[in-house]
Amino acid sequence: MQVEVWSDIACPFCYIGKRRFEDGLEQFVHKDQVQVVYKSFQLNENARTDMEYDAYDALSARSGMSREEAKTIHERVAKQAKAEGLDLRFDTLQLTNTLDAHRLLHFAAEHGKNNEVAELLFKAYFTECKHVGSHETLIAIAVEAGLDSKATAKMLVSDQFTDEVRVDHLEGNRLGVSGVPFYVIDRKYAISGAQPTNVFHKALEKAWNESQPLTVLNPTSVEAGSVCENGVCKNK
Incomplete structure (x- = not known):
């Protein structure tokens, strides 16, 4: 089963x-x-x-x-995050364009490190308040995830994966993504927003159960009960 997360x-x-x-x-x-x-x-491609x-x-x-109203809203978000064990430090957060960070995610995916790099990027941006638009920061994150520093640096100075980032965004739009996070399970079910844990759990169970082959609860043979097979109807 596959879960795609637009974020x-x-x-x-x-x-x-x-x-x-x-x-x-x-x-x-x-x-x-x-x-x-x-x-x-990307929420702000022009940043x-x-x-x-x-x-x-x-x-x-x-x-x-x-500004005070904006600060109050951010404090509420930080409080939500704290309940999940996350420390969001909006006071010292460094705003930037996230294109290169997304390019790094695609690079990481090719090496089986998509999830690891996603976690490190969020932590670097929101908790460590690092500049995730900086190639130096992104290379350090890549190395921490087990990726090669030289290969990462070479990718970042090119335009590699830029098209893939744009394609993801357009594909999301076609699926109905207007805001993130947005979760798509097996291209059959979608969940919009940071829903409670039980919502995700129930959705996974529903998608899994519906994807499994039909389970017969009793034997289907003429010996087992009343049934018609091959043009002949018999009763046990």
Whole structure:
């Protein structure tokens, strides 16, 4: 079973949702047979790599609310995250364009490190408040995940995986993704938002049960009960 997760490194609910989904997956009996793939969905494709304003001013500018109101909203989000064991430090968070971070995710996926790098990117951005638009930061994350530093650096100075990032975004749009996080299970069921752990667990169970072959609860033979086979109807 495959679960595709459309998310952005700069989305706090994507980090919160990641933890809740993982908790739901941990409770799932068949968790070892679930493949999780992180897809790219940039919330602000036009963001600059280096920004002079912080998260509070950014929200204030987008929404028209005051800086204090924006700070209050971020504090509420941080409180939600804390309940999941996450430490979101909006005061010192460094805003940036996440394209290169998403390119790194695609590079990592080719080496079987998609999930590991996704976790490290979220932690670096929200908790360690590192500049995830910096190639130096991204190379360090890649090395921590077990990827080659030279190969990572070579990828980052090129435009490799840029098209893949855009394709992920467009594919998400076609599936109905307008905001993240967005989870798609076997291209049959979708879950929008950082839902509670039990929602993810129940969705995994439902998708799994419906994907399994039909189970016959009693033997189907003329000896076992009343049945018609090969044009002949018999009763035990």
